[in-house]
Amino acid sequence: MGKIIDGKKVSQDVKEEIKTFIEKRKSKGLRVPKIVSILVGNDGGSVYYINSQEKVATSLGVNFEKILLNEDIKEDELISVIDKLNKDKDVDGIIMQMPLPRSLNENKIINTISPEKDIDCLTFVNQGKLYNGEKVFLPCTPNSVVTLLERYNIELEGKNVVVIGRSNIVGKPVAQLLLNKNSTVTICHSRTNNLKDICKQADIIVVAIGKAKFINKEFVNENSIIIDVGTSSLNGKITGDVDFDDVINKVNMITPVPGGVGALTTTLLIKNSCEALEYNENKNFNS
């Protein structure tokens, strides 16, 4: 039976590290990080996500402020809200909940955020740095994939990794992070031929397509390590892109859904606010 890669356990470990960081800062009389998360409109997923960010941040001693705006807000009004936060020395991280209402130019809004406060790596400047191999606040979902692999001591250098999905928020940055770790990365998508054969030859499969139970035992081998990013709703239950029950007896290691990648993403976002605070104090990354 495949070993479970436990996202909740890794998340707990990272939370302890954040708590230690906060306690150290407090004991020295230093400021703790502050995150401001902006929600325009009332998209159900975004409301859930912003509330969960608030819960995790406050439980760890990180200051958190929600800005809730009407969906008919004008673009220049939203830009001036962001401008003010960019200039506020007490704000370390700015998060814009996506998707934005269609009336707003998403790229323009996102790129108004100062790259030094862009803790989810959404601005073109930070994405450019990421693709250039420079140190940057890592995008949370892709970082969750790599963190899970690393915390389970899974060797990445030289390994054959197949990433299924090429979106700008998951597939492409996951592939880049793995490339930065010296993996040999193959990116697959809906037009890929012979997907099953490509997957069968991989050491690690990262799947982010949003198709419940798409990957079954025909795609894997006995040594496969599988990271399932997918979250779809199937019969009222959150379900991954992998048919867990079908593959669990055949693979080496696998993340569950829920309790895998998604269990760690918000924690990593909060961790990035700690890095942003230190970065903005020193104008340098500590590690």
Ligand code: NAP
């Ligand atoms: P997306 O923008 O819809 O992209 C899906 C990608 O999957 C596309 O590149 C698409 O290929 C590819 N694809 C679709 N069907 C395929 C198939 N049959 N075979 C191979 N490739 C296929 O989705 P996304 O935003 O990347 O999200 C992917 C999944 O991750 C979703 O379930 C989402 O909910 C989940 N997610 C989870 C977290 C988390 O924290 N756990 C965070 C973000 C997203 P083409 O490019 O050719 O169309």
